Amino acid sequence: xxxxxCLVASPSRAQEETIDLVEKLxxxxxxxxxxxxxxxxxxxxxxxxxxxxxxxAERQRLGEREREAYRQAFVKDLRMEECEPFLLTIYNFGLKxxxxxxxxxxxxxxxxxxxxxxxxxxxxxxEPINGILQGLVxxxxxxxxxxxxxxxxxxPREMRFSFDSTALLAEEVKEKKEAVETSIQPETIVEDSLxxxxxxxxxxxxxxxxxxxKELPPNEESDDSLDEPSSFEDATKYPEEPVIxxxxxxxxxQVQKNSTKSEIDVSLKEILQKIENETSMTKEEVVTLFVExxxxxxxxxxxxxxxxxxxxxxxxxxxxxxxxxxxxxxxxKDGYDVTWVxxxxxxxxxxxxxxxxxxxxxxxxxxxxxxGRWRVVW
Numbered sequence: 337x338x339x340x341x342c343l344v345a346s347p348s349r350a351q352e353e354t355i356d357l358v359e360k361l362x363x364x365x366x367x368x369x370x371x372x373x374x375x376x377x378x379x380x381x382x383x384x385x386x387x388x389x390x391x392x393a394e395r396q397r398l399g400e401r402e403r404e405a406y407r408q409a410f411v412k413d414l415r416m417e418e419c420e421p422f423l424l425t426i427y428n429f430g431l432k433x434x435x436x437x438x439x440x441x442x443x444x445x446x447x448x449x450x451x452x453x454x455x456x457x458x459x460x461x462x463e464p465i466n467g468i469l470q471g472l473v474x475x476x477x478x479x480x481x482x483x484x485x486x487x488x489x490x491x492p493r494e495m496r497f498s499f500d501s502t503a504l505l506a507e508e509v510k511e512k513k514e515a516v517e518t519s520i521q522p523e524t525i526v527e528d529s530l531x532x533x534x535x536x537x538x539x540x541x542x543x544x545x546x547x548x549x550k551e552l553p554p555n556e557e558s559d560d561s562l563d564e565p566s567s568f569e570d571a572t573k574y575p576e577e578p579v580i581x582x583x584x585x586x587x588x589x590q591v592q593k594n595s596t597k598s599e600i601d602v603s604l605k606e607i608l609q610k611i612e613n614e615t616s617m618t619k620e621e622v623v624t625l626f627v628e629x630x631x632x633x634x635x636x637x638x639x640x641x642x643x644x645x646x647x648x649x650x651x652x653x654x655x656x657x658x659x660x661x662x663x664x665x666x667x668x669k670d671g672y673d674v675t676w677v678x679x680x681x682x683x684x685x686x687x688x689x690x691x692x693x694x695x696x697x698x699x700x701x702x703x704x705x706x707x708g709r710w711r712v713v714w
Contacts, residue, residue, distance in 0.1 A: 350394050357387040361692065366497040370490045372430025377485055377497045378423040378692060380414055388691055396669055402633065409663045413690065419455050419474040420445070422485065423692055426461075426469050433464035434490070442489040445475040451486070452476055470693060619703050622710040623674060623682050626701065630659060631668050643704050643711035650714065658714070663688065667697035680704065 360383060367376030389410060393403040414421040424443070428434045436442045439461040445452040458471030475485075482500040617625070622641060629637040635656050639647070642655070650658065659665070667688035675683045677700065685698040702713030 350391065353387040353390050357384060357391065357691075360384050360387070364499060364501075366485075366499065368487075368495040368497065370495070371492060372428060372432070373434060373490060374427040374429070375487060375490065375495055376425050378425075379499050379501075380416070380421040380423065380691065381501055382416055384691060385411060385416070392689075405633075405660060406666060409661065409666055410690075412661070413663050413695075414472075415456075415474055418477055420477060420483075422473050422475070424457075424461070424471060424473045426465055428465050428467060428469075433466050435464055436489050437462040439473070442487060443473060444486045445478070446484040446486055447478050447480050447482075452478070472693070617710065619680075619682075619710040620674070622703065622712065623684070623701060626712050627668060627672060627674075627684055630665055633660065635660065641712050643702075643713045644706060645704075646712070646714045655714070662699075664697040664699050667695070 360381065361378060364379040364381060364384075365376060367374065385407065389403065389407045392398075392406060392410075396402075396406075398406060411417065426434065426436075439457055440454045443454055443457070445454075452475055455474045455476050457473040460469060460471055461473075482498075484499070485497040486494060487497070488494040626638060626641050629635075629641075635652070638659060639652055639655055642650075646655075664684075664686070667686035668684065670687065670689065672684055672686040675685065677683050680703045681700055682703065683698055683700050685696065688695045688697050703710050704713060705711070
């Protein structure tokens with residue numbers, strides 16, 4: 337009797353998280369047409385954080401510590417602890433510019449009949465709008481799960497974008513329940529996300545095997561090994577006397593001594609090379625080393641490259657908070673550009689990928705010479 341198992345693999349976890357994120361964003365998106373424009377708004381609920389962080393952690397191959405740091409920076413970017421974040425996109429395809437200056441007078445959040453003003457927004461919305469303009473806007477944090485964003489100043493009427501996370505949550509629970517019910521099939525074993533169906537196939541025993549089993553006498557076995565002479569007999573009769581060697585130096589101790597000496601030599605060489613490299617490094621190389629260390633989270637190297645003036649302003653702990661919790665660091669992971677705005681100032685620019693939007697981040701670093709070495713002013 338033989339058992340065969342058919343395995344049907346389920347979608348990967350990363351794919352499931354991506355689908356989950358997309359479905360959440362689709363349910364949190366609302367749009368309206370004007371005669372000369374199209375406006376759509378996406379609300380960022382808190383339950384998008386985990387799937388988005390998982391997707392980016394997988395893409396950037398972040399460890400647990402880096403993953404948590406990225407999560408904190410992401411929540412900080414969207415101001416989720418104190419605000420309701422939205423992505424506002426306006427596509428003006430008319431012949432004239434669209435003027436919504438100031439946006440704070442045209443965009444409001446209505447909750448239970450009360451209208452709340454903007455807490456913060458991208459200042460580009462105060463400029464004449466032509467083509468596509470996209471940016472983040474923030475309203476005060478609200479406890480209600482149902483609210484409406486109102487946009488005025490567009491033709492022919494004001495636009496009302498309604499969001500209700502309570503209804504969306506109920507719909508999501510219903511969909512998951514239906515998915516679980518439909519996934520349960522009779523006579524199916526589910527184990528470790530794999531569906532296994534057991535198929536038992538009985539093969540007939542051939543007549544030759546049956547005849548051979550009948551001819552074999554019961555409890556009769558041949559053992560040819562008993563007729564073979566023992567190869568250990570002579571060796572046990574005449575044991576060889578042990579040879580006693582004179583005492584000598586402990587080889588393990590000698591290896592340890594040699595290893596210690598070698599390690600000291602290598603470490604000293606590395607220190608000397610490091611000093612030589614730092615002395616001869618150009619300001620461009622110092623900036624590159626500083627940024628690369630920032631990306632990798634190498635705080636010690638960054639702090640060593642700081643100018644004395646900056647070290648007086650920041651302790652190691654204070655600098656760690658300022659540098660490692662900065663959202664700029666994550667923008668540089670996918671690449672960065674260095675532009676020298678002057679002889680002693682470099683602008684580091686990168687593009688940070690966020691949910692449905694890319695944000696340009698930049699940091700200007702100053703450089704000074706101290707004892708023949710270039711150092712960074714934070």
